[in-house]
């Protein structure tokens with residue numbers, strides 16, 4: 001039973017994997033132990049709407065095709081590089097790909113996509129709050145950062161390969177469908193951002209960590225925020 | 234820019250399976266000319282030093298796919314790889330994922346067998362002539378650019394480093410080109426998953442990296458086939474929808 005659940009890849013000695021798991025566990029623990037309170041209208045994206053969505057967000061990224069490429073290469077070394085010299089993969093190492101045990105979960109990426117889409121509006125709501133928390137409009141550096149974060153995450157989520165399949169990729173004949181031309185146009189535009197999915201995956205991850213650190217710095221009293229424009233009524 | 238009097242060392246893999254138990258490298262000194270490609274260097278060696286080196290090529294224009302080799306460890310076309318983009322020593326080996334014929338020549342026949350085993354184009358029951366909209370053929374056309382060099386098969390770690398039933402990137406691209414054709418009636422994601430090991434691909438994209446035709450094999454063929462396979466095998470909602478549709482139309486959506 002257990003060996004059906006745990007693929008061979010997870011059983012081999014792999015320092016990179018242990019480090020990765022420790023890193024994830026420590027990061028999650030830190031986020032739980034040291035929550036960020038709302039600070040002058042800024043809500044830390046890790047706690048929006050609640051820290052409880054973290055497992056879904058985490059699984060969305062873990063099953064994302066972009067990160068799959070990265071960890072299959074750099075954590076599992078299957079293979080570590082495309083060059084056939086020193087790629088550290090060979091027949092002696094067990095390999096099941098995405099066919100066995102918990103790795104089958106990769107095939108359900110779309111469900112984590114749905115949860116990621118459901119969370120997206122909160123980023124925009126937080127942006128709105130950051131600009132109107134006083135009752136009138138105020139634009140601060142932090143709001144611009146939150147806006148960039150929201151846009152990056154939106155682009156990352158909608159450039160997803162499962163989304164590409166959902167909006168038309170699984171269809172073979174657009175002209176046979178009602179409104180096929182528009183569907184094809186949406187599909188083509190999505191394909192354009194899909195080509196940058198890996199870049200967006202990393203950019204949005206790095207940025208959300210930056211936003212978290214920015215807000216934590218403000219809470220800690222470091223004066224790095226600036227008012228750019230305020231509407232005084 | 235490299236001057237004419239520049240010289241380069243090229244190391245060519247030699248092995249005659251009938252005589253040699255092990256392969257070895259032979260080193261040659263070749264003058265470099267501007268715009269020279271690896272195949273020019275190999276041809277220089279066969280002309281000036283050793284005519285017994287086995288090498289296969291036809292078009293010298295990256296069209297026939299027959300000069301595929303491993304150049305400094307990367308699967309590449311010899312006729313498309315410029316010497317001035319490589320380092321001081323150039324190592325040339327055959328594609329080790331396939332049985333060796335001699336020296337740089339391999340037997341890629343297994344690929345044609347795999348291709349023949351793929352369910353062929355099966356048109357829907359529609360009256361001819363088919364009228365096909367341009368927007369519907371563009372996707373499958375990308376895969377028609379394939380020159381069958383099999384570099385993608387050579388670089389794929391599943392094909393090269395493991396023994397599985399995975400047929401490899403070239404053949405998934407072929408399946409995708411048929412599946413995405415608007416007049417085709419089959420869905421090959423089922424057979425790809427059940428018999429042809431699609432799940433062994435871990436989307437590491439080396440095939441896409443080496444393809445000389447810049448076909449987005451992983452992004453546009455493998456991942457879409459994986460998504461279609463998820464529709465039919467893993468996603469309970471899509472499986473239910475599929476079943477209802479099947480019952481409604483009473484037709485085989487295999």
Ligand code: SF4
Pocket residue numbers: 388389390391401402433434435436437438439440441451455
């Ligand atoms: S993406 Fe898949 S098919 Fe392509 S080289 Fe990697 S494992 Fe092989």
Ligand code: SF4
Pocket residue numbers: 298378379380381382383384385386402403406443444445446447448450
């Ligand atoms: S898909 Fe690209 S790399 Fe693979 S055989 Fe065709 S042309 Fe060569």
Ligand code: FES
Pocket residue numbers: 289290291292293294295296297298299300301310311312313
């Ligand atoms: S000789 Fe034809 S592709 Fe290189």
